Amino acid sequence: MHQQLISYINSHNTLPLTSEEEELVKTAFQPKKIRRKQYFLQEGDVCKYSAFIVKGAMRQYSVDEKGVEHVVHIFVENYWASDRESMIMLTPSVFNIDAWEDTEMLIITRAEMLSLMSKIPALVEMIRLMxxxxxxxxxxxxxxxxxxxxxxxxxxxxxNHPQFIQRFPQHLIASFLGITKETLSRIRKQSVK
Structure with missing residues (x-):
């Protein structure tokens, strides 16, 4: 599980992690699994973790006063999921993040990430690039x-994201694009012709 994260970090750096740095990463990032429809973060809670997705798919969304969901991010393998504003400002999140598929991830707190960054320059480079x-x-x-x-x-x-088309239903993609599912359906039918 950790090897996927280490490969990701190495692919976003000019120098690979040393074996000592790899061990620090393995110690700091904790494995977590959530089932489909299970929350990683609920609106009103302070976001405590960043998650590196090893397997699965998630979505980040808000719900308006009419109960309509507005998808702001969708995540699959090798994506990071969190509410950065809530995590940095320690404020209640306006978003929900839940699993669209059964999901395996590696999670880390902000304090642990800052500590790792002070010890591993490659993480600073990776985060700057991200x-x-x-x-x-x-x-x-x-x-x-x-x-x-x-x-x-x-x-x-x-x-740009064909993997999302295959993994998420039309209504989530429509919400992410800021259009209705009927409009997306019409567009898809026209593109087939």
Whole structure:
């Protein structure tokens, strides 16, 4: 289980982890399994952990006053799941994170991660790279949401994330893209033609 995380860290760095650093990682990250539909984080709770997904799929969403779910992130293997604002600011989360499939993950607290980062420079490099990629992805998603048609948003999503199309149902993908499931159904039918 830990080997997948170590491979991920090494793939996001110029220098591989030493055997001593690998042992520190194995000690700090704890395995956790949750069943489908089980919560990793519930709205109103403070997020205490970041999770590296080893196997499975999860979603992060909010629920509005009408009871409508708004998916903000979907995660599969080799993705990180958490509510960073809640974790950093120690504020109640406005999001739920639950398992869409039975999920195996490695979890770590913020304090443990900061401690590891002080001992393992490769983690600092990995997190910097992840933050840069996340900022770019969020900027692209925001621009797409405000300036692209629903058809274009779906095309880009399907092109960039085909694994999500296969793992998540249409209504979750539609919510993630900010469109109705009926619109997504129409777009998919047109793309088949």
């Amino acid at each position: 933050d840069e990629r996340n900022a770019i992805a969020n900027q692209r998603r925001l621009n797409s949401t405000i300036s692209s048609t629903a058809e274009r948003r779906y095309e880009e999503f399907a092109s």
